[in-house]
Amino acid sequence: MLSIKDLHVYYGGIHALRGVSLEVPDGKIISLIGANGAGKSTTLKSIMSLVAKTEGSVEFDGVDITKYPTRNVVKTGIVLCPEGRRVFPDLTVAENLTVGAYLRKDKEGIKADRDWVYELFPRMKEREWQLAGTLSGGEQQMLAVGRALMSRPKLLMMDEPSLGLAPLVVKDIFAIIKQINEAGVNVMLIEQNAKAALEIADFAYVMETGEITMSGTGKELLASDEIRKAYLGE
Amino acid sequence: MTLTAFFQYCLVGISIGGIYALIAIGYTMVYGILRLINFAHGDIFMMAAYFMIFAMVDFMIPWYISMIIMIVSTIVLGVVIEKLAYKPLRNAPRMSIMISAIGVSYLLQNLATYLFSALPKQYPQIPILNKTITIGEVSTSIATFITPIITIVFVVLLMMLIKYTKVGMAMRAVSKDFETAQLMGIQINNVITVTFIIGCFLAAVGSMLYFTPRPSVFPLAGSLPGLKCFIAAVFGGIGSIPGAVLGGLIIGICETFIKAFGYSEFSDVFTFVLLIAVLMIKPTGLFGEKMAEKV
Numbered sequence A: 001m002l003s004i005k006d007l008h009v010y011y012g013g014i015h016a017l018r019g020v021s022l023e024v025p026d027g028k029i030i031s032l033i034g035a036n037g038a039g040k041s042t043t044l045k046s047i048m049s050l051v052a053k054t055e056g057s058v059e060f061d062g063v064d065i066t067k068y069p070t071r072n073v074v075k076t077g078i079v080l081c082p083e084g085r086r087v088f089p090d091l092t093v094a095e096n097l098t099v100g101a102y103l104r105k106d107k108e109g110i111k112a113d114r115d116w117v118y119e120l121f122p123r124m125k126e127r128e129w130q131l132a133g134t135l136s137g138g139e140q141q142m143l144a145v146g147r148a149l150m151s152r153p154k155l156l157m158m159d160e161p162s163l164g165l166a167p168l169v170v171k172d173i174f175a176i177i178k179q180i181n182e183a184g185v186n187v188m189l190i191e192q193n194a195k196a197a198l199e200i201a202d203f204a205y206v207m208e209t210g211e212i213t214m215s216g217t218g219k220e221l222l223a224s225d226e227i228r229k230a231y232l233g234e
Numbered sequence B: 001m002t003l004t005a006f007f008q009y010c011l012v013g014i015s016i017g018g019i020y021a022l023i024a025i026g027y028t029m030v031y032g033i034l035r036l037i038n039f040a041h042g043d044i045f046m047m048a049a050y051f052m053i054f055a056m057v058d059f060m061i062p063w064y065i066s067m068i069i070m071i072v073s074t075i076v077l078g079v080v081i082e083k084l085a086y087k088p089l090r091n092a093p094r095m096s097i098m099i100s101a102i103g104v105s106y107l108l109q110n111l112a113t114y115l116f117s118a119l120p121k122q123y124p125q126i127p128i129l130n131k132t133i134t135i136g137e138v139s140t141s142i143a144t145f146i147t148p149i150i151t152i153v154f155v156v157l158l159m160m161l162i163k164y165t166k167v168g169m170a171m172r173a174v175s176k177d178f179e180t181a182q183l184m185g186i187q188i189n190n191v192i193t194v195t196f197i198i199g200c201f202l203a204a205v206g207s208m209l210y211f212t213p214r215p216s217v218f219p220l221a222g223s224l225p226g227l228k229c230f231i232a233a234v235f236g237g238i239g240s241i242p243g244a245v246l247g248g249l250i251i252g253i254c255e256t257f258i259k260a261f262g263y264s265e266f267s268d269v270f271t272f273v274l275l276i277a278v279l280m281i282k283p284t285g286l287f288g289e290k291m292a293e294k295v
């Protein structure tokens, strides 16, 4: 279980996170929604220690990982599939997956996970030797998710996996997220697509200008008037 | 020009070109990872020559042990420069780190002047490199003959390292995207250190091959070769290793023939004309990728 308490992050003078607290319990899918610039990506980046935290704590499975460098956060079993896919364009699909397993030494396990990724995304298997930069946007997203899974995470954090994808592909991606979660990986999901995110989530948080303003089960939030007005455009 | 002379010049040209290639790789690799033109690289190459003099002449250590000492010292120097002058500026604007590199270049030149004086020092003779061998009618020193072989061997090894090893893959990942590479658990600083180790190793080897047939070393002896190798890297497409090798070879061969035809005074000018021509006609060089700004 991931538990964040009272997280503060500054970018120079900008107070981007103003005391964020949230939890990702085991076995669940948690969504984090909010407007552009609310601080969603910053939350995930600060968990990964890509940006410095000024205050607050991050605990994972009972271990305080607040001050861990990125590499050690990855080692504890958290992985971030970053906003905008960010596959390595001049590495092949296969190499991108290999980089995803960078910290692992168990050859057998890596091979098994690679097979699992190819099972989830048969298209990746077909394109094993293609340079990632030449994949379509949807394929790159699949690769980014696959690459994240290669670290065999206990917690997979995804930053807007549906960004810029056709509705049909989005559906595929969400189905796969569900599948990944059923395989025992906890998921934390950031989405602009609030409806899809709330439908899939066991529990969800709403973020506004650096603060969590609401939380509840996906169903509760979908039913809330405020949410319907602000995020579902109804 | 007789055929024999032609082959002789070809060999000399390829040989000096091979040395340029070894040095140019250092420029191109550092640029590939850090988007930094390491202006101090030519001076590191010069310092390598002084390390060799120090070991062989001042301490009278046999050449093969001196060579190892020289290579290790050069690598240490390069890595220390990176840690002190470039690493603290990792998140600073690109221009700051470039200026820091220029500063290091002057620092090394002045340090060498201070420590070793501005008077040229004789580079020690390495007996086996100076032996003359004759193949057909072409006769040349062993150094000239083995330089292209050494270059080819190191370039092939380097390409294999980058293509097939874990650290090579990490280098390719880091060169495209620091942040995402970190998210994979890659330690950026280690990858950068490896890059400097490789660049300095090749510069150290190049230094030995370059100075062996030349009379002397002086504190500015690295400037012109450094500049030429930087141009070789730009010509080949900065960031590309095959490009740097080809650029080095082309400059070496052209320069040698220009000298052979009696226009010695133009041989250095040629390199700069080449730079201007490349920048005007194809700024990305022979194998260069589009100069996309790094995300």
Ligand SMILES: Nc1ncnc2c1ncn2[C@@H]1O[C@H](COP(=O)(O)OP(=O)(O)OP(=O)(O)O)[C@@H](O)[C@H]1O
Residues within 6 Å of the ligand: A011, A012, A014, A016, A034, A035, A036, A037, A038, A039, A040, A041, A042, A043, A083, A192
């Ligand atoms: N590197 C940075 N330097 C300065 N300010 C930043 C930086 N990164 C983010 N910010 C600011 O911090 C705030 C939160 O940004 P963040 O990227 O976390 O938003 P977000 O919720 O992910 O938005 P989006 O939905 O558009 O991705 C924004 O106001 C943004 O401008």
Ligand SMILES: [Mg+2]
Residues within 6 Å of the ligand: A040, A041, A042, A083, A159
């Ligand atoms: Mg974001």
